[in-house]
Every structure is written in C-alpha cells, then in structure tokens.
Amino acid sequence: MANPFLRNSDLNLLHPVFRKAVVAVQKALDQERIPLKVFEAFRYPERQADLYAQGRTKPGKIITYAEAWRSYHQYGLAADFVFFQNGQWNWGEEGEKKKWWKRLHELGRKNGLTPLDFETPHLQLANTSSNALYHGAYPDHGDNTWAENLAAAIAAWHGSPAAPPPPAIPFRPPIG
Numbered sequence: 001m002a003n004p005f006l007r008n009s010d011l012n013l014l015h016p017v018f019r020k021a022v023v024a025v026q027k028a029l030d031q032e033r034i035p036l037k038v039f040e041a042f043r044y045p046e047r048q049a050d051l052y053a054q055g056r057t058k059p060g061k062i063i064t065y066a067e068a069w070r071s072y073h074q075y076g077l078a079a080d081f082v083f084f085q086n087g088q089w090n091w092g093e094e095g096e097k098k099k100w101w102k103r104l105h106e107l108g109r110k111n112g113l114t115p116l117d118f119e120t121p122h123l124q125l126a127n128t129s130s131n132a133l134y135h136g137a138y139p140d141h142g143d144n145t146w147a148e149n150l151a152a153a154i155a156a157w158h159g160s161p162a163a164p165p166p167p168a169i170p171f172r173p174p175i176g
Contacts, residue, residue: 001149001152001156002044004047004153004156005044005046005047005050008040008044008047009039010042011038011041012145013041013076013145014042014079015075015076015077015138015141015146016142017140018078018113018124018125018139019076019146021108021113021125022113024107025081025104025107025111026038028107029103029104032103034100034103034104035084035085036081036083036104037084038080039080039082039084039121040073040080041073041076042149043071044153045068045069045074045153046157048066048069048071049068052066065118068157068159069161069163075138076146076149076150077125077128078125079122079124080119081104081123091120091121101120101121105123112125133164134164136165142168142170143170146167147168147170150167151167151169154166
C-alpha cells in the first residue's frame, strides 16, 4: 500500500466503471485543450481524516466536509480535476477558467458523473451515496485491483469512524 497520507492520482485504483468515465472526461478535456488534469483520485482514509482535521483541530482553512469513509474518494469513486499549466497546479476560477470548470461539469454529467456545488474540482459517480458505500453497497463490476486496494485500506484503518465492510474480491482463476 502506498503512503496513505499522500495525494494519489493513480487511475488504476479507481473502480473500473468510474475509471472509464474519468478517462473519457480527461480525453475530452485534452481534445478541447482545457488544461484540467486529475489531481487526486483514490484517497486513503488516513489522508481524508487529515484533510478533515484542517481548520478544525489543525491550522488552516476548512477544505472538506467529509470525514474518513464519508467521501467517495475512499471508495475509488471520485476524482478532483485541477488546472495544470506551466508545470504548476492551479485552482483558480478567474476569467476563462470559469467556463472551463463549467465544461468539466458538463463532460462529467455526460459520462455518468456528478459534480458537487460546493467543491468545483470534484466529480463523483452518480446514483449512489456515501451512506450506501459506507454500508458496503458498492457498484457492480469492480475489478481485482480496485477491490484489493479498497480491502487493504479497510484492513489497515484503525481510526474513527470504523471502516466499512470490505468489497468482495472478484474470482481469480488459478494460474497454470
């Protein structure tokens, strides 16, 4: 398992249904020459808890309203897109960027994703809820990489709230 406190943009750790939608959105953004890229995708609960503490028990402004296991990121079902220009990440909303954020949301909806009104860079899988996910109602068609990563994150979690139930690991035929 990677360092659970670091930002992760590995699309392979996303649920395959969500991953396919993110790839389609990224392809459309690239074709339209909109410089938004996936900044963060799967987020370990340790990082979510650390981000949640910011502005509450840690210095800084509040940047998330979701505790560990209450964000779609922990389930590989959310991604944050941020402007990447001249080798720098930029969350700006000025000028032309406003229409680009709007286009990101349009492309997301076209691919079965939902933006959040209060968090412009965020897209998540539509037609589920963080409560359903927390109780183990995971989307169908998960693959081994997604399921094993989520199961490992669940097994390693010792914080509060308690971890959700692990996903079923898809059948793997024996080798040889």
